[in-house]
Amino acid sequence: MMDKTFALRRHEVVQDAPMVAGFKARWPGLFSVREVNSEFKRITTVELQSKFYSQLDAHSENLMKVFARKGGVLGKKIKAMMVPMTQVDSIDVRRECILRGLTVYLNEDPQKFIKDYRRRSVH
Template sequence: MEKTFSYRRQEVVDQRPRIEDFKNRWPALFEQREVNAEFMRVTTKPLRAKFLSQFDHFTPKLQQILQDKGGVKGQRIKHILEMAAADVDIDFRREVVLRGLVVYLNEDPDAFFKEYVSAEEAEGDIAATVMGIYSIRSQGHREPDDVGVVIEGVMVMHNISTVINAFIVLFGLIYALDLAYPDSMKYTFEFVQKILMNLDGHKLNVKIQQLKIKLFA
């Protein structure tokens, strides 16, 4: 994959192929290891290691900011954070904080992180999803049976271990495939790009700038 990077990159940027066609042409790219490698080729930064180290570094301060939020939005955030109050699973706690951040930035996590109880239930929604993450959880189970990434109505990856890992993979695919952030999550992805990953971090949206000031206060 490294040897064909320049050719693949030219195809992505110049031809803007459909996701389904590109996946058929370059199936090896749609593996977690290769997404990490492609992100490194594009940005020179390690995707998963950088994301998790920065996210964990900011989590205590981020939790404080989220918990201090008032009003209806604050109540919704508190309800989300309570989901992981007694949970020792680090990836689930990361997922909960991320969902709280989405609400804080006035975006809707339920429209992006879709949950289903069966694969049959998920099929119809996946075909109509522009970009998102789905998880299938049997009733009464916290651990997902499957977690996957959807782009342009195509399930591009599945059998990912956790929702937070799927989010990292999707962020990497956005760079690998030169995609725009979905309008419904543009602030959350900008936070990841510019605050966590420190990519083009000198130009910030006002909303992200205000959050950055609170994080570094």
């Protein structure tokens, strides 16, 4: 179904520039994890999550260097978030620490970020 409606959805976004709430009400499938993954693969022929994780892994060392240079309150907060990586040798723990550190570095609330992700991935 998503394949058949792509041109219509694209036209709607480009021409009408709808508000997100209206677009979400009209095309709710585009806001579920499964459908986003399917849509990404349909358009790019690449698996979204595997691509995201491979790129995150490729940039992890540089992100860690950036985090290490951050000073002040945010730097201390980021350093504390990186502690689990030193205690457990797990790629999942490493990724989570880096994503949490990135949210703090970008002045976002990591609790809200992780909560939103978990809530959305359940649906």
